[in-house]
Amino acid sequence: MSETTENYRGGYNLIPLKDKQWKSFFIGDIFDYFAPGKSKGFNHLEEDTAFGKSYIGATNRNNGVLSFVRADKKLLQKGNAVGFIKNGNGSAGYAIYKYESFISTSDVIFAYSDWLNRYIGLFITTCSDMSQEKYSHGYKWTKERLLRSGIMLPVNECGTPDYEYMEQYSKNLLYRKLQSYINFSTDQKE
Template sequence: MSKLTLTDVEWREFFIGGREGLFEITSTKSGIDKNKLNNTEGSVPYITRTDLQNGINLFITENQSPKFKVDEGNVITIGLDTQTVFYQPVSFYTGQNIQVLRNENINKEVAMFIIPSLKIQMKKFNWGGNGATLGRLNRTRLMLSIDSQGQPNWQFMEDYIKQEQKVQAQQVIDYYERKLIELAGGVVGLDKVEWKTFRLGDVFDLITKGSKGLNHLEKGLSEGISYVGATNRNNGVLDFVEQKENLLYLGNAIAFIRNGEGSMGYSVYKKEDFIASQDITVGYNDNLNEYNAKFITTIADQVRGKYNFGYKRNQERLKRETLTLPADKNGNPNFQYMSDFVKKLELDKVQEVLEYIYIYISN
């Protein structure tokens, strides 16, 4: 089949909802406040207005109060106020202020075609008086490909997304095949090693520089440098900011988080240069690389339970923290073993990923 392009078909505008609209738009059947949930862990997604993880806040049991009805899947959800848009493949419960868009022609691929256009339209709404109300959603229009009858060309949308997904899958295969070659060298078997306890201050040169709060720097820069702060998400990155040479930390280092609710005691490896908040101490060792750093941060993170706001992870306590690590014959941390161990784990995962994608791309 020849390659599909967006110029292969004609396009026209459609209302999102209303009498002549594409979708039946309704408020969610559930709309459960989080404090009223039976939040026993289960398999049913609980959708909120977050813009993360497909809108999923957590997974809950289906045993909820009878007055809250589960919403059927194969729909698009829109979070009011936040204007978040996601496809929900399976049945779900939601928090407040979620609109549900249904159309019998929707499937995952069609939804993926439509959602980017929906997100663009949602940008005109905002918090307060200009939110995405049902009336405003109904009057909003989308440009979609059409068939010979002037109706949405659902088949084209599905085929186009499947085509693009296969292109992306091949790119992933190419990347992981190169990764496989990189990892395979010398990682056949791993011998047993001795373990030894080391003080963090003996393993790393620990450095803390002057810093500026995020609000005192120009932020949100697509070409900026990463700003690392007190979070265990996004590899510690809070934003991208203007580069300040006097605040700069060189990469190939571990950033130890000394303070911050929910993240005190964590550590992250930073391959690239970065700027950090005052809550960070940065550790350097000439033998460090991205593989053994993953090993070390996994071990180091086990300490996080000992700290709280009454017992903070200050610089001196950080130096005295202990790590139990593989040791070489000289009694020093065995950085080569740690690298090989992590490479072996990644090698196994890469092979699993490739097998999965090979099956997907052949269908």
């Protein structure tokens, strides 16, 4: 990481977002492949709130989870994916990240890539959500429109997406949030 220095507390000091070089990319150019959700609706699935798989729908609330259902091997999709919500009451154009395997409606298109992990996925969804306001029921993501949609991402010295920076930035945010919880908990005990 040429643009980071190790911090003595375990995190990394990074170039601030405002000072980082950014560039627009087509979503279709940064992911390896795309797969729509396979379910045609909740009615034909058996709910299982105790041990079920996440049932993903066209909502940006609860990270897209509408319920939990009994796993159906034909409908199950692998995790570590960014989901782009096509429809939904106020949710069209938003993105979610799913780490675990899931079942999803066809109202969400999922993107996969070898470089993707939960930290980069959360960074990417935040960047994608910055342009959400242009989507609605009348103008939604189709697969073709999604592939040509732009997303602004930080870049490295080669001008390619700086996935290492995105990952470390997300880890730093998590580290700071966990540290604030620890500090709060310690203060409450005293």
